[in-house]
Amino acid sequence: MYSNMALKNVRRSFKDYTIYFLTLTFAVCIFYSFNSIQAQQAMFDMNKAQSQYVKIMGTLISNISVFISVILGALIIYATNFLINRRKKEFGIYMSLGMSKRKMSMILFFETLIIGLISLAFGLFVGIFLSQGLSILTAKLFVVSMSKYKFIVSTEAIIKTLCYFGVMYLLVMIFNVLIVSRYKLIDLLSASKKSEKVKIKNVYVSLFIFILSMIVLGVAYYLICKVGMDFEDRRFMESIILGIVGTALFFYGIASTLLFIIQRNKNIYLNKLNVFNTRQITSKFNTNFISMTIICLMLFLTICILSTGFSIKTGLENSLKTYTPFDASVQLSMKNKANIHIEEAMKRLNYKLGEKEDYCILNDYKLNVSTTKLLAPYCSKEVKMLVEADMYSETDAMSLSDFNAVRRLAGKEAVKLNDDEVLVASNYDYVSSAVQQFLNKESSITINNSAYKIKEKNPIKESVSTSGSSNTMFSLIVPDKLAKSSKLDAQVINFNFTDKSKKQQLEKIITDMKYNDLFKKTNFYISGSTREMIYESSRGLSTIVLFIAMYIGVVFLLASVAILALQQLSQCNESIDRYNSLRKIGASKSMIKKSILTQVLTFFMLPLLLAIVHSIVGIGVVSKYIKTIGDLNILGPSLITGLIMLVVYGGYFYATYIGYKNIITSDYN
Template identity: 30%
Template structure:
């Protein structure tokens, strides 16, 4: 009997359960689809370790997002309970015990949750099949042996999350009915939310104060940026300033929405013709009262939308920059670096078993690498032989721009910025090109490097220079300006002049890397470098694999278990350097593809769930408000107002509640993204146009979908309220 009653109630109250069902179905679909990553690895040739990492991250993230959705479902269910309190009170008047009412509620919740589970899993299974192709695309891998799949692990995790949400929702329902008297349940339809009104003038002042605080926060963020390049001694102060900026923008956002209603009312009251037209006065009064009660939640929704938009747009833009940079920053199949100690290193040296010194001559990296042992301790142990796998190769040397015995570098990034009247690029305050000065390379070494790249030689004459960098536009535009404006650089006993107008980005990378490794190198004539008495800074080996060798004979050989070479010592037994980065082009591509995929997945997953949560909360708020306004709708109808005008007034109110948090969230995001992009632009040119367009399209589809659901459900509630009037 109770099952039949519960089933009938769900069918009859289907419109009330629509938001609950829709949101829970989407949550189940997203939870299942994104947790099938461990199955998708079988089709896209992804490493097992990466699969386990992604699986662990998404499992943990799903539990966090499930808690968010659990709160949302309790909030959504509160709307349903508010609409049906009178019904539950009537059950008790007719003789049902509270225990029986509780069982009916449990059955109704179970029916809706079960329907959401079935619909969500069906949709999620379909999405997960399509996601396999998206995964292959984003991780730059191939699909092999694709077939239909179902992940029991993802299903179990999703069911577990849904079960917890179900229990929390049920406990909330039972608590509401158990603590509410029958009289209160029966009179719930006549009880509206208590509304506290404020002085329009005071609200307008609060609104203006909020706008001022937001403007101050924007200015501080644009001026100070993110605390990523502050010196170690100033990091705590920079973090405190950033925390203060964050607090100011949060406070300003809250005040903005607390004063919004009074500001709108005061502003439109001045426009008499508009204020007294149609139902505009009623609409503004209703809007003012509602904003007063939900202003804090609107502020929080705008902040959550800001996080969602920033995470998706920023994450996808970073992935795009990485994907573009990796193609430019890997000129060879294999590269290895030796870093030499400088005078600063010796002054701050750690305790060593042998004396340390300054290198007089560069090492031959190919010969030095033979000190590595492949398969150490095994019967097939052998020296690491780069000669056997590398065909065309080149080794070039970089020099420290601070002369031996000197205390200041000959040329720094900051000096070039001052020469061309440009600010120091964000994020470069502690970069080598600024603190240690630009790296110096001899003209002969640079020409040998260019020959390896298949490029023509450069001729600097006796007093020419070139600037090179494989970083992004914010750094390179300084170097371009310096050469274009013919900036003269004092360099030892000579003044150098540029021999080009811009950085040659195709000939600026001296080692394989993912995001750039040359923050600034000045190419000078050999004689000039020798007279300047510069110490060695680094040796760079670049090489391409011999033709005809297999992947196992090249990449497999480089990545094999290896015992590293002993310390780098000169003929006198002094330790003069250490091994730097060893990298291959394929390793960088794989690492970049992995990072791109991880960033993109996390950005989309988090952003999508947060947008759903925000839209659902707004929907529930508005439906609850419309339900409370039923009496007002009946009065307007009795006074002769048409249903069309009442619905249009309701639509205008709902548009404000949906649009203003979105506008505020977008405004916060644009300012934050401007700062983020300045940092990201250090590593490559960045264009977020397509990313922003795609993100906005997806968000508007979800956000606008909930707005349309709100509108059509509200029309039904208004129609029911007016119909009650006509029935009487």
């Protein structure tokens, strides 16, 4: 009996609670799709290294899913509480007809169970198909083929989804039963007549709070820009706390402030339903400023996570074109135990130089000049911490002839230097500003008590070897005579292959050195990479970052807009009598619709606009640090993030407006 009644109730209310069902379905879909990535690996033509990255990504997503499940669990509790509040009058009628609270709890138990099963079923169904698209995206990001493609359903991901959501729904059902047990008949029957009191705070107090919020947020922005991502600096935590407090004060004070400003302009305030609209908006902000604060901060995190995730992906891969001018590069430190040069080292590894490849040797020297002393006066606080490291107590240098050999191998023309001239090389974006300021201010460098003129006022930014990141923070190109009198620190060989077998041989040597302890047999360590190895490593790392950013970002976005939408629809019941009163005094249906649109748009746009302002500051700070991994362009990733926000946020806004409008205007002819 109770199950049949519950089924009828769910069927009857399905249309009214579309947002609720869609939110839960979408949550299950996202949860399954990302947790099934590792199962899709079977269809990819991946090598061992790529497979390892997919495995790492699957493990990280699985661990993050615990955190995600907490967020989704809170969202489900909020959403089901919304359903209960919408039906208080119905429960009051049940109770007045003699139904006990235990029986009402049983009906609610079955309703929650049915809703959960429907959401899980639809979510898994959509997630299974979405995961196939995610597999295609994974293959594209790793640049591998899917010759073994087949429709895969991850049993492990289904079990994990059922377990996580099963536990969550069990807690929700217990929560619902406890809520019903505390209801009183008088409260249930009069629920539709109760509404929030329109609390208009003293306008001067509100104005003071609003101005204070601007000051607090300004201080927060200043502190975070000043200290950056230095977590050990107490000002970092202070900026976070001030940002949260400032956001709360903003939403607490803005409604009454706007009301005060609008009231001063009678032409606007007394026009059509603006009096009603401003009072409605003010009342809701007064009671919901905490939830608006949470929504704004979650949107801020969503924008930052998605933008930086896409930025890291594009930045890592775009920078590789600059950092990999040769097919391969290997390096040998001159501090090796065997005390040999790099040509002898390659010979002992049975690698014959000059067969089916072009190569050049680059000697890396150390000059008795402190890079720290040269650059520190021109560095910001963050950069200064880097250049003050012990490794920069001397300055890297390369001879003119070695540098020209590198340029010839790269197909470029040689450069010329006089015996009293040097060139500065630097392709590390993090210190580019300091290096440029140094070149603008200085005209010479003293080396071994002799002054050498700086020939060019712009640094040479080309890479002198193939690597996964910038390989020249600050280096001098000096005359051969000066280089030969300096300390040899390391040697590099750059290769351009004419035969694939030679590249494979070199890859095996590099791999054996790194993973198979080959250096224990040789007493020296050769490090390096081929261009393909670097690209694979970069794609693997950037894809992991991107997927995790998408997973967390989309869930945060879903939670934010769902809470906002459910909150508006929940408060819709409180406004029904008010809109009926407007209709009785002559308000047209079009005026009512415009009023609803104004209110819903205000509540959706204000937290989003403040979140965007927060994000501009936050992304600016973060980009200074992630810029060290490559040349980042934030515009493209920001546009992609904006598109995602437009689709999801805009979709929920439209659905909320339609739902709100249908409830209010259902009695109109």
